[in-house]
Structure formats: C-alpha cells, structure tokens
Amino acid sequence: MGKYDGYLQGLSFAAILILAPLALQIMLTDDDAQVVYVAVPIEIENTSMNSTSSGEDDARSPELNRSEVARIATFNIKVFGETKMGKPEVISVLVDTVLRYDLVAIQEIKDIDQTVPYDFLDAINNESEVEWAMVLSPRSGQQEDDRSSQEQYAFYYNTTVFEPIGNGSLFNDSENDLFQREPFQARFALLNATGQPTSFDLSLITVHTKPAAAMEEINAMNEVATTYLAEHPDEEDLVLLGDFNADCTYASEQDLANSALAGGNYTWLVGNDADTTVSQSSCAYDRILTNGDLSGRLTGVWGIDEVFNDSNVSDHYPVWFDIRR
Ligand SMILES: [Ca+2]
Ligand SMILES: [Ca+2]
Ligand SMILES: [Ca+2]
Secondary structure, eight states, X not given: OOTTTTTOTTXXXXXXXXXXXXXXXXXXXXXXXXXXXXXXXXXXXXXSSOOSSOSOOOSSOTTOOGGGEEEEEEEEEEEESHHHHTOHHHHHHHHHHHTTSSEEEEEEEOOTTOOHHHHHHHHHHHHOSSOEEEEEOXXXXXXXXXXXXXXXXXXXXXXXXXXXXXXXXXXXXXXXXXXXXXXXXXXXXXXXXXXXXXEEEEEEEEEEOOGGGHHHHHHHHHHHHHHHHHHOTTOOOEEEEEEOOOSTTTOOHHHHHTSTTOSSSSEEOSOTTOOOBSSSSOOOOEEEEESSSTTTTEEXXXXXXXXXXXXXXXXXXXXXXXXXX
C-alpha cells in the first residue's frame, strides 16, 4: 500500500487490460488490491524537442495509432492576454502545441477585451489543414471578491473530430462561492473518421483553482461533477481536467488521498509524481480525472508534452489523454 491509497479503487477496465501485467502483479502482492495506479507519463509521438519519456514505444495500447484515437489535452497558458498574443514567436509555439491534439482545454486567458481567444483561434486556423473552432466561457469570477482574477476558459477543438453539444456554461456557485474561477463545462460528440457523429459523447469540466484555496476547490469539483451528472441524466461520460494546483505547497498527497475526488469514483490519470511545470520544480499541478472508463473508450494512455522550455510560452506543459475514436 502506498501513497496512492484511495485513488484508484475503481481502476478503469481499460487500464486493467492495458496494464494487465502490472496490475496483476500488484493485485497478487496486495491483499485488499484496492489501490492500483496508472503508471508513468509517456510520449507516443517523436518530437524534435524534448519529451518526458525515454522514447520507448508505448506498451499500453500498441494496437492503436494516432488516427485511431482522439487526444484531449489540458493546458494552462500563463497569463494569456494581448501582450502574449502580440509575440508571434510565442504564438507559433502555442499553435504548434495545440495542433498536437484534437481538443484542448485552455486555462488562464486574461484579456479584459475578450478578443485574445478569437485571435488565437485565427492563428490556429492559419496553420491547420482542418478547421478548428472553440467553445468559449464568459469571464469566470462571478462574485465581487472573485473579480480581481477573472479568466476565461476555452475548449479549442478540431471540427473533424469533435462537435460541440450546446455552448458550455460556467458552474453556478452563487449560493456559496465555492470557486474564485468557476469551472467551465461543455459537452462534445465524438465524430468518426468520416466526420459523422459516433454514438459517443462526453462532457468536460475544466478549472483553474486558486492556489491558496486549491484543496477546497479540488474538493468542490466533486460537487460540480455530481451536480452536472444530475442535470444531465443522459450523460455518463465525464472528464475533470485543468490546473488543479494539486501538488507542492498547495496540496499534499495526504490531502488529495482524503479529498472528495479520491475513493474510487474517479480514475486519476496524472499521478502525484508527474511533473507538469516547465520550471525546475517537480509539481503535478495539472490533472485529468474521469468518472469511469468513458463507455469503454478510455485507453489509459496519457502524457505530458515537454515541447517547449521557454517560460515565456507558459509555466505549465500540456497534459493529455487518449480515447478510442
Ligand atoms: Ca465564485
Ligand atoms: Ca456520453
Ligand atoms: Ca518541472
């Protein structure tokens, strides 16, 4: 039993299949077998820049190539405002980064005029062979005391892979002000290789927690998820992803093990030992959780893409996971 106690009591079936040897070993050596964790960050595609892994082929889903999965990322783009938008060399890196994925949840858009997210979409489409679009949030920070740090969230997506269902919405925390930046939730249908809707859709909820209140807000994400599923009884596929500030000085492993998001209702894809920061520090701030195996489409494959080293681009790396397309 180790530090991940409580995290993966409900290990996804997909992960069991993919990590069968490892999981089996753990189960065989651990009496109650309730804690199994999805291993280490990996990198599937070669990149000319740094990657997190040793470059070995991914052993967890050797049968799937990139075109057979949809890759979903979360990416905190540090203080993404007009100043950054005015730096072509930085935007070029950001566009190349986004284009690695099929859908990206972006946090920390800070533009009082709210034009930056549109300008960034134009920059993406200037480089992309296929059309990208976005589901954009209002400025989060609904209460008076939240207003000093308002940010927008955006889900950028490849329109040949995903199709939005509705316009998304901020979580309404008007009753008890659970968040400084209320989570943004949106639903997407997955398209097949010919651009037609599959029978599968999923909902994504992204958040950028207030560092000093990280654990309170992480815990509150369980309420957000529960509320969302109650309001959408036809939806069973939920992903929580974003900059949780879930490590280092803001959250301890013990805090997380005791959190409302531990205990088996969620699969944590990004472990406490992950390093999602560009700096020398090793902190697993950015996280991805699912509420199950996403109707059997969760592959268990995820990674951190160290595709830049310039803190002018961001202080966070993008973190991603795959679903079967
Ligand atoms: Ca609030
Ligand atoms: Ca669904
Ligand atoms: Ca780091």
